[in-house]
Amino acid sequence: MQPDRPIDEHALIVCARCGPAFVTIFFGGLIFAGQFPVFSPSITAEQLAHYYQTDTNVIRIGLCIAFVGTALYLPFTAAISSQLRRMEGSTPVLTYAQLAGGLGGLVNFLIPTLLLILAAFRPERSPEITQTLHDLAWMIMVIVLNTNCVQYFAIARAVIKDNEVNPEPIFPRWIVYVNYITGLSFFIDVLVAFYKGGPFAWNGLLCLYVPAIFWIGWIFSMTHVLTKAIRRQAQQDRDQPPELTVDVRLPAMGIDR
Numbered sequence: 401m402q403p404d405r406p407i408d409e410h411a412l413i414v415c416a417r418c419g420p421a422f423v424t425i426f427f428g429g430l431i432f433a434g435q436f437p438v439f440s441p442s443i444t445a446e447q448l449a450h451y452y453q454t455d456t457n458v459i460r461i462g463l464c465i466a467f468v469g470t471a472l473y474l475p476f477t478a479a480i481s482s483q484l485r486r487m488e489g490s491t492p493v494l495t496y497a498q499l500a501g502g503l504g505g506l507v508n509f510l511i512p513t514l515l516l517i518l519a520a521f522r523p524e525r526s527p528e529i530t531q532t533l534h535d536l537a538w539m540i541m542v543i544v545l546n547t548n549c550v551q552y553f554a555i556a557r558a559v560i561k562d563n564e565v566n567p568e569p570i571f572p573r574w575i576v577y578v579n580y581i582t583g584l585s586f587f588i589d590v591l592v593a594f595y596k597g598g599p600f601a602w603n604g605l606l607c608l609y610v611p612a613i614f615w616i617g618w619i620f621s622m623t624h625v626l627t628k629a630i631r632r633q634a635q636q637d638r639d640q641p642p643e644l645t646v647d648v649r650l651p652a653m654g655i656d657r
Contacts, residue, residue, distance in 0.1 A: 412479055415478055416626035416627050416630060417627070418472040418474075418475040418479075420623055422473050425468070428469075429469060430466050434451065434455075435459075435463070438538060438602065439451075441538075441595075442596045448534055453524070456523050460517065463520060464517065467517060470510050473505060473506045477499060477503065480498060480502070480622060481498060483630075484554070484555065486570055487558045497550055505547075505548045508547070512536075515533050516537045519534050541602075542602040542607060546589050548586060549584075549586055552583035555579045559576050572625060575622070578617065578621045582615055585610060588611075589607050592607050
């Protein structure tokens with residue numbers, strides 16, 4: 401007989417707090433590199449090339465910081481999955497959907513940052529090539545964010561179901577609205593394919609800054625509810641005596657032929 405193991409509260413809390421750490425390091429790296437505020441899509445190839453040729457090592461350092469910071473989105477997504485798994489029980493389809501959406505979100509930041517590093521790798525190249533790499537990075541960074549909606553809507557649905565059947569729900573109901581609003585704010589991002597200026601460009605108010613504000617709010621809101629849920633789960637483990645499980649597996653028996 402072996403007692404059920406209590407959760408690793410410290411590890412789960414650290415994973416939950418990786419979300420705000422990711423935001424801080426990623427945007428801090430972009431700001432250090434001079435990539436944020438974001439350049440307008442209407443900037444000329446020569447102007448963009450001049451930027452990458454000036455203080456190139458500073459740009460590289462900032463982009464590498466942002467690139468390293470993207471890894472923190474993984475443990476944050478894993479922490480969310482651990483709590484959704486508790487909500488769903490034996491059929492964790494929404495947990496898997498959330499996990500897949502989170503991995504997709506990681507790629508949405510990982511590849512564009514790598515492309516920006518590549519643009520800074522050979523600043524002496526043709527300005528048109530540098531502009532292509534820069535355009536590709538920011539187009540992916542913004543337009544592909546709507547795929548993250550899978551993650552937000554999966555969380556919202558799991559929380560709704562848990563609130564319906566669980567007298568002590570794991571996440572409060574208000575987090576449903578945070579996930580839905582954040583997801584819906586990204587749908588407009590597909591318009592960046594049509595505009596090189598104004599609110600619908602990739603550096604525009606409606607396609608970048610408004611969704612970014614909602615997304616940062618989502619990160620901190622999810623960290624808050626995750627932390628409370630993990631601590632409550634750990635306290636329940638401490639308050640309840642461990643249940644004993646019996647291993648009923650029989651030893652393998654060899655049969656001579």
